[in-house]
Every structure is written in C-alpha cells, then in structure tokens.
Amino acid sequence: MLDHFLHWLETTPPAIAISESSWLFPGIESVHVLAIALVVGSITMVDLRLLDLNLRDRPVGELIDEVLPWTWTSFAVAVCSGALLFSSNATHYWGTVPFRAKMLLIILAGVNMMVFHATIHRSIDAWGRQPRTPRAAKISGGVSLGLWIGVVTFGRWIGFV
C-alpha cells in the first residue's frame, strides 16, 4: 500500500521532471536549505529567550508574535520544497534512517510547541515581561532547540546516505 503510494509519487510529472533535470534538484534544494535556515534561526531566537539567555529585555509574547509568522511562512516553504525533493526519489528516502529520524523530530518539535501553547503560554502575560523565565518555559525552549538541531543534523545526513 505504502510502496504503491511511494512508487506513484515517483511517477508524478513533477517528480519525473526533478529527477531528469540537472538543475531542478539543486535549485529546489537551495530553496529548502534557505527555508530551513530561516525556520531554525527564527525559532532559536525564541528558544534562547525562553532559556533566558538572549533578548532578556524583551517581552516573550511580543517576540513570539513578531517572529512566528516568519517561522511559519518559512516552514511552509520548507515543507513544499521538501515534498518535491522527496517525490523525486521517494522509495529511497523513505527507506533511510536519517529521513525517518528527521520526520520524527519535526513531529516531536510540533508536539513540544503545542504543549507550550496549551500550558505555560496561557500565562505568558504574567511571566513574559520578566527577564527570568519560569522553569517550564526553559524546558520547552531547551527541548525545542535540541530537536531543531537534530532536524538539521539528520537533514544533512540524508544527503550522505
């Protein structure tokens, strides 16, 4: 069932075009790397603030409102470009450990973000203006930073397999 889907994906016109062209893959990959860099760089700013290592004079809520729209836009670009790259050789990528590890870490980063929004983010007006952040915020920021470094690590690793 999954094998059929992966095979079908590889035979879609965009996937064929990417695997047959000499410049489409590098071109889309460049966009993908740029988008990932913006996702990780912008999330790092928020994570370092949550760890109270950076931007301590700045209310956390304000920083999040300012940075997150750019993070989500970049993430959308990364997902679309990544899906195109994946489609060009879907069966191969699906079978590799770093690809699966990267997807797992992205899901975990999403879960971490949802937990943050469902819990400590609710009281952000109360603690967000202090330079020092509560322990729960530090844990959330640290987990996020670790997961995204892992995403970059496994992402780069996919290219070595």
Added chain:
Amino acid sequence: MLDDFINWLGATQASSIIQKVFWIIPTVQIAHILAISVVLASMAMFDLRLLRLAGTRHSIASLSRRFMPWLWGALVVLAASGSILIVGEPKRALGNPFFEAKMGMLATAIAVTLGFQAILKRDLGRGGADLAPSHFTAAKVIGLVSLTLWVGIAVAGRLIAYAGS
C-alpha cells in the same frame, strides 16, 4: 598556482585527518549550517526592518545592537567551520565557481554592513535617537542588497556541492 596550493593543502596532515575521520566533515557541515541559520534569521529581521516590512515598532539602532553581535559571532563560527571544510576537501571549494561567487558576495555583504553601521554610528554620534530620516532611502536600498546577498551566499554555498571540479 591555485592547483599547486590545492595539492599542497590536500597533502597536509590536517587535511588527511579531516578526510580519514568519517564524522568530521558531516559534523562541521552541520555546525556551518546552524551558524548560517543564525546569520540568515538575524539579517532577515534586521534587513526587513530597514525595508520597513517588519519590526517597525523598534528603532533601527536598537535592532542593530540586538542582531549585529549575532552576525559577527556566527561569522566567526562560519569562517572557522568553513576553513576546516576547505582544508579537508580543498578541491571541492577552491576554484569552484560557486565558492568564488559565495566569497565575492560575502565580502560585499560585510562591506555593505560595515558601511551601514558607520552611517548609523555617525547619525547617533550627532545626537540623533536613531538613523537620520535623510538616510531612510539609503537604508532601504542597503536592506534589500544585504538580504539578497545573504540569500545568494546560502544558495551558492549549497550549490558548491554540484560544481565538482
């Protein structure tokens, strides 16, 4: 001349260690990518402010104080990790057209940034609270040029892998 240097560098002990230990190049590349993430995000926030597309409630001077240390810090990491990658695989980078384009754009981006910082410093030195309004148009041009260059640097960096010499 360049070929001689590439051959010499590739024959050094440092180069052979980097080549032989399988995890050095991937690990250093990951550090390099993480550092370019910091540069791109910081410079995107700063340049978008110069273009008046983001962060307009903060002064240019305050964002400059906030993001410039990250730029210079990350550039040190990039230069160090980039140098290790060049020593390990001199043939891959030196003489590669994308590498040359990347270094050209990097030099330009640094020059543009230093030039803008000099203008901002002079405006602040004259007692202004922020960049002088007469420099707002220049700031927009600089923001656009800088953003384009940093994007170009990251793209050229990725494309080095595709122009094998």
